[in-house]
Amino acid sequence: xxxxxxxxxxxxxxxxxxxxxxxxxxxxxxxxxxxxxxxxxxxxxxxxxxxxxxxxxxxxxxxxxxxxxxxxxxxxxxxxxxxxxxxxxxxxxxxxxxxxxxxxxxxxxxxxxxxxxxxxxxxxxxxxxxxxxxxxxxxxxxxxxxxxxxxxxxxxxxxxxxxxxxxxxxxxxxxxxxxxxxxxxxxxxxxxxxxxxxxxxxxxxxxxxxxxxxxxxxxxxxxxxxxxxxxxxxxxxxxxxxxxxxxxxxxxxxxxxxxxxxxxxxxxxxxxxxxxxxxxxxxxxxxxxxxxxxxxxxxxxxxxxxxxxxxxxxxxxxxxxxxxxxxxxxxxxxxxxxxxxxxxxxxxxxxxxxxxxxxxxxxxxxxxxxxxxxxxxxxxxxxxxxxxxxxxxxxxxxxxxxxxxxxxxxxxxxxxxxxxxxxxxxxxxxxxxxxxxxxxxxxxxxxxxxxxxxxxxxxxxxxxxxxxxxxxxxxxxxxxxxxxxxxxxxxxxxxxxxxxxxxxxxxxxxx
Numbered sequence: 001x002x003x004x005x006x007x008x009x010x011x012x013x014x015x016x017x018x019x020x021x022x023x024x025x026x027x028x029x030x031x032x033x034x035x036x037x038x039x040x041x042x043x044x045x046x047x048x049x050x051x052x053x054x055x056x057x058x059x060x061x062x063x064x065x066x067x068x069x070x071x072x073x074x075x076x077x078x079x080x081x082x083x084x085x086x087x088x089x090x091x092x093x094x095x096x097x098x099x100x101x102x103x104x105x106x107x108x109x110x111x112x113x114x115x116x117x118x119x120x121x122x123x124x125x126x127x128x129x130x131x132x133x134x135x136x137x138x139x140x141x142x143x144x145x146x147x148x149x150x151x152x153x154x155x156x157x158x159x160x161x162x163x164x165x166x167x168x169x170x171x172x173x174x175x176x177x178x179x180x181x182x183x184x185x186x187x188x189x190x191x192x193x194x195x196x197x198x199x200x201x202x203x204x205x206x207x208x209x210x211x212x213x214x215x216x217x218x219x220x221x222x223x224x225x226x227x228x229x230x231x232x233x234x235x236x237x238x239x240x241x242x243x244x245x246x247x248x249x250x251x252x253x254x255x256x257x258x259x260x261x262x263x264x265x266x267x268x269x270x271x272x273x274x275x276x277x278x279x280x281x282x283x284x285x286x287x288x289x290x291x292x293x294x295x296x297x298x299x300x301x302x303x304x305x306x307x308x309x310x311x312x313x314x315x316x317x318x319x320x321x322x323x324x325x326x327x328x329x330x331x332x333x334x335x336x337x338x339x340x341x342x343x344x345x346x347x348x349x350x351x352x353x354x355x356x357x358x359x360x361x362x363x364x365x366x367x368x369x370x371x372x373x374x375x376x377x378x379x380x381x382x383x384x385x386x387x388x389x390x391x392x393x394x395x396x397x398x399x400x401x402x403x404x405x406x407x408x409x410x411x412x413x414x415x416x417x418x419x420x421x422x423x424x425x426x427x428x429x430x431x432x433x434x435x436x437x438x439x440x441x442x443x444x445x446x447x448x449x450x451x452x453x454x455x456x457x458x459x460x461x462x463x464x465x466x467x468x469x470x471x472x473x474x475x476x477x478x479x480x481x482x483x484x485x486x487x488x489x490x491x492x493x494x495x496x497x498x499x500x501x502x503x504x505x506x507x508x509x510x511x
Contacts, residue, residue, distance in 0.1 A: 014242040016168045018282055020146045020160045021289045024099070026282035027106075027143035030134045031097035033278045034109060035090060037131070037271055040433055041116070042086050047458065048120045048435065051077030054455045055120050063450050064121050068376040072112065073119035085112065099148020103139070110135040114379045122442045122451060123435040127272035129382040130279055133173055133349075136380060140166035140342050160286070165342035170282060172346060175236035176353050177279075180384040182233035183357040187390030190229050194222035195486065199391035200267065202484040204427035205437060210265035218488075231259065239283075246285035253280050270434025349380050356383055396481040396493065397427045398440060400459060403474040412459055416469060421480060423493070443498065444479065452477065452499035460501060473503050 006014075047053040055064075057074050073085055089112040095105040113135060117128055141164075144150045145157055189196040201207055201215040214220060235255060238248040257277060264273035284292075352375055355366035367375075375381035400412035401419055409419040413430055424430060431437040442448050443455065460475050477499040483491045 011242045013163050014245050015240050016171050017161050017163045017245075018167045018170070019284065019286050019289055020142060020157060020162055021293075022282050022284040023141055023143040023162070024145070024147035025284065026134070026141075026278070027099065027102070027138065027148070028097055029278035029281045030131070030138060031093045031109070033131060033271065033275055034093040034113065034135075035097070036274070038086055038090050038093065040271070041435065042083075043433070044435065045082045045086070046079040048123060048439075049073055049082045049116075050079040052079070052458070052461075054439070054458050055122060055451070056454065059450070059454060060119070066376045068373045069118045070115065070377075071118040072115040074115075085115075088112065089116065099144040099150050102144025102148055102150050106135060106139050106143075110139060117379070122448070123439050125270065125272060125434070125438055126384055126386055127270065127275040129384070130177060131271075131275050132379055133382065134275075134279055136345075136378070137166055137170050137173060137342075140164070140338065141170065165339040165346070169342055169346040169349075171239055173349065174279060174283070175239055176350070176382075177276075177384055178232040178236050180353050180357050181386060181388070182229055184385045184388035185229060185232075186388070189390055190225065190388075194225040196387060196391050197221040197225045197228070198486075199393065199484050200387055203392065203395045204397065204423070204482075205395060205431075205441070206267045206269070206428070208266055208268055208428065210262075211267060214266065228259070231255065246287050249283045249285050250288065253283055256280050268428045268431075268434060268437060270437075345378075345380060348374060349382070352381060353384075356385075391484075392441075393484045394444065394481055395484050396479050397424060397430060399478040399480060401476040401478050402460075402463065402472040403476075404470050405473050408470070410470065410472070412463055412475070421493070421495070423480070423482070443477075453501060456499045456501035460503060464503075471503075474500065476500050 041048070044053075048055065051057055057077050060074060073082060076082065089109065092105050092109045092112065095101060096109055110132070113132055117124055117132065142162060146160075185191070185196070187196070189199060195218075198215075198218060198221045201211045201221065207215070214224070235252060238252050241248050257280070260273040260276045263269060351367050358366055372381075398413055399419060399421065402410045402412050402416075404410065410416045411419045414420075428437070431440065439455075443452065456475055456477050459477075460472060463469050463472060463475075476497050479496045479498050480493045481496050482493045485491050
C-alpha cells in the first residue's frame with residue numbers, strides 16, 4: 001500500500017502508479033491479441049507477404065519503405081519462409097502469455113511484430129500502431145513479476161504498486177490515442193453539424209447489423225457523434241487526476257469498454273476494438289484486482305500443468321526493469337540510463353503526435369525530417385486519424401470482372417458468378433477479413449495507383465491455378481462508386497475501372 005500521507009511528489013505520481021497484477025493481465029491480453037492477429041494474417045501468407053502476392057519485396061522497397069525500417073519478413077519472398085517466421089512469432093507470443101522468459105519474449109515479439117507490419121503497410125490500421133506501442137513500452141515494464149511462469153517458486157514482491165518512467169509512458173500513451181483521435185477530427189461534421197456517424201454508417205464497406213439499426217435515426221446519430229467526439233477529447237484527463245485515482249480509472253475502463261463494444265457491433269474494424277480493450281487492462285486498480293483475486297483465488301498463478309517447460313539460461317542477462325531498489329553503482333547507472341531512454345522516447349512520441357495534429361506549423365514541421373529516423377527505426381511513429389478530419393465519402397463495392405475467351409463476364413469476387421452491377425445485400429461479406437478491406441480501401445487512392453497491377457495479376461494467377469475455373473483472357477478491377485450524400489439521399493453508382501490486366505500465358509486462356 002502507498003503511504004497514507006505522501007508528500008507533493010507522492011501525490012504527483014499517483015496517476016502513474018500501477019499494480020503489478022494489472023501489468024501481468026496487460027501482458028496476457030497483449031500476447032493473446034498478438035496470437036489472434038497472427039492467426040488471421042496467416043490465412044494470407046502468399047497474398048500479403050510473398051513475392052507471388054500483391055506486394056513483392058522489390059515493389060515494397062520502391063514505394064513503401066524508408067532507409068530506417070527493418071523487416072525479417074522482407075528477407076524472403078517465399079510463403080514457406082513467412083510460415084516459419086509466423087510460427088516463431090506465435091511461439092514467442094505464447095511464451096509472453098505464460099510469462100516464460102518474459103523479458104526476452106517481449107523484446108523478440110516486438111521485433112517480429114514490427115518486422116511483420118513493415119512487410120506490408122498497405123493493410124495496416126490504427127490498432128496496429130497501438131499494439132506495437134504496447135509491446136514497446138512493455139519491454140520496460142515488470143509485467144512478468146507476478147502471475148507468470150517466471151514467478152513460480154519465487155517470493156512474492158513486497159509491494160504490488162510500481163512506478164517508473166515506463167508506467168508514465170504507458171498512461172500518457174493511452175491518453176494520446178484518444179486526444180489525438182479527437183483533435184484530428186477537425187471537420188465540421190464532427191464539430192458543428194454532428195453528421196459524422198451518419199456518413200460513417202452510410203459506408204456499406206464498414207456497416208454491420210448494429211449500425212443498420214441506428215442508421216435510420218439522424219438525431220440519435222447526432223447525439224452519438226458529439227458524445228464520441230467529446231468523450232475522446234475529455235475522458236483522458238481523468239487519467240491524470242491525483243485524487244480518487246481508483247475510481248477515475250474504473251470510470252475510464254468502463255466507458256472505453258462500452259465505447260469500443262459499440263464500435264465493434266456497428267462498424268467492421270477488425271481487431272481494433274480488441275486491441276483497445278487489451279490496452280486498458282493495465283489501468284485496473286487494486287480494488288478491482290482484489291475482487292478478482294477473491295473471485296478466482298487468493299493468489300492466481302500459472303497452472304501446474306503436467307508439461308514442464310525447459311529450464312535454460314541465456315548466455316547474457318537481459319534486464320530492462322527492476323522492482324527492487326538498486327544496490328550497486330552499475331545497477332543504479334543502468335536504471336538511470338533506462339529511465340532516461342524511456343523518458344526521451346516518450347518526449348519524442350509526444351512531439352510526433354503534436355506534429356501530427358498541429359494545424360498551423362512551420363514548413364519543416366514540429367519534428368523535422370532529420371529527426372524522424374528514430375520513429376521509423378523503432379516504429380514509435382503513430383497516427384490516430386480514424387474518420388479524420390472528415391469521414392470518407394467515396395463508398396462503393398468491387399467487381400472483379402473477368403472476361404472469358406467467348407466473351408462471358410464473370411465476377412471473381414463472387415466465385416465466378418455472372419457479373420451483376422447491383423449492390424450486394426451486404427458489402428462487408430465481399431471481404432475475407434479486415435486486412436483485405438483495408439487493402440481495398442488503400443487501392444482506391446490515386447497515390448497508390450502503383451499497387452493496382454500487382455493485385456490484378458495476382459487475381460488472374462490464383463484464378464487459373466484452379467482447373468475447375470473457366471480460363472480468362474482479361475480482368476478488370478472495377479469499383480462501383482457510390483458517393484455518400486446528406487439527408488439519406490442515394491447517389492447513382494458509377495462504374496470506374498481501376499486496373500486492367502491481360503493473360504500472359506496463352507495456354508491458360510484456351511477453353
